[in-house]
Amino acid sequence: MEGLFEALALTSYWELSALLLALAYLVLAAHQSQWCWLMAAVSCSIYTVLFWHSKLYMESFLQLCYILLAGYGWWQWQYQVQQAASQVSPQGARYSWRWHWPKLLVVAAIACVCALLLAHYTDAEQPWLDSFTTCYSLFATYLVAQKARETWWYWLVIDAVYVYLYAVKGFTATALLFVLYLLLVLYAMWRWRQDSALGSSVCSENG
Structure with missing residues (x-):
């Protein structure tokens, strides 16, 4: 515990800022607030620089992609709000596991290629974990933008x-954030299920 507190004391203000913004993103996403995407964009901008300097190149690339996806997510959620105002179901996409399996294999193949390239042509550390978490995070974020409830299992x-990954790279505060994320993901799963049930009920009444 003493070592943990010492590591936290050495955490930079930039990492703490990115951490708090990332936490705000997940809380707002759990409540399906469109402002979650703004929090994500700012947090990812900070993490892009931090991860690059730590030679987590795929994680740095991931943050850049997150910024683009934040713009897409903002637009997509705004579109769904307009659908709701037009009395069109705003529940988002639902995909069966039969739809997911081919995508999982494709993402895994892309991750393997990225890991091999990083291992042979860069000085990247943890290239395999870095690549797989990056590729699957992008896929899961796309599902968030679609408001697909399956995203939380990913x-x-x-x-x-x-x-x-973050613990071994010295990002202790961020590693602890992801422990909290695991709990918030469970909360988001429950919250989205409740909101979906409520939306279905409202649509049935309007119908």
Whole structure:
């Protein structure tokens, strides 16, 4: 515990700022607030620089992609709000596991290629974990933008791996954030299920 507190004391203000913004993103996303995407964009901008200097190149690239996805997510959620105002179901996409399996294999193949390239042509550390978490995080974030409830199952696995990855790279505060993320993901799963049930009930009444 003493070593943990010492590591936290050495955490930079930039990492703490990115951490708090990332936490705000997940809380707002759990409540389906469109402002979650703004929090994500600012947090990812900070993490882009931090991860690059730590030679987590795929994680740095991931943060850049997150910024673009934050713009897409903002637009997509705004579009769904307009659908709701037009009395069109705003529940978002629902995909069966039969739809997911081919995508999982494709993402895994892309991650393997990225890991091999990083291992042979860069001085990247943890190229395999870095690549797999990056590729699957992008896929899971796309599902968030679609408001697909299955996204939270992906985040349970991804965030558990991130706890280890950030801990070994010295981002102690961020590793602890992802422990909290695991709990918030469970909350988000419950919250989205409740909101979906409520939305379905309202649509049935309007119908």
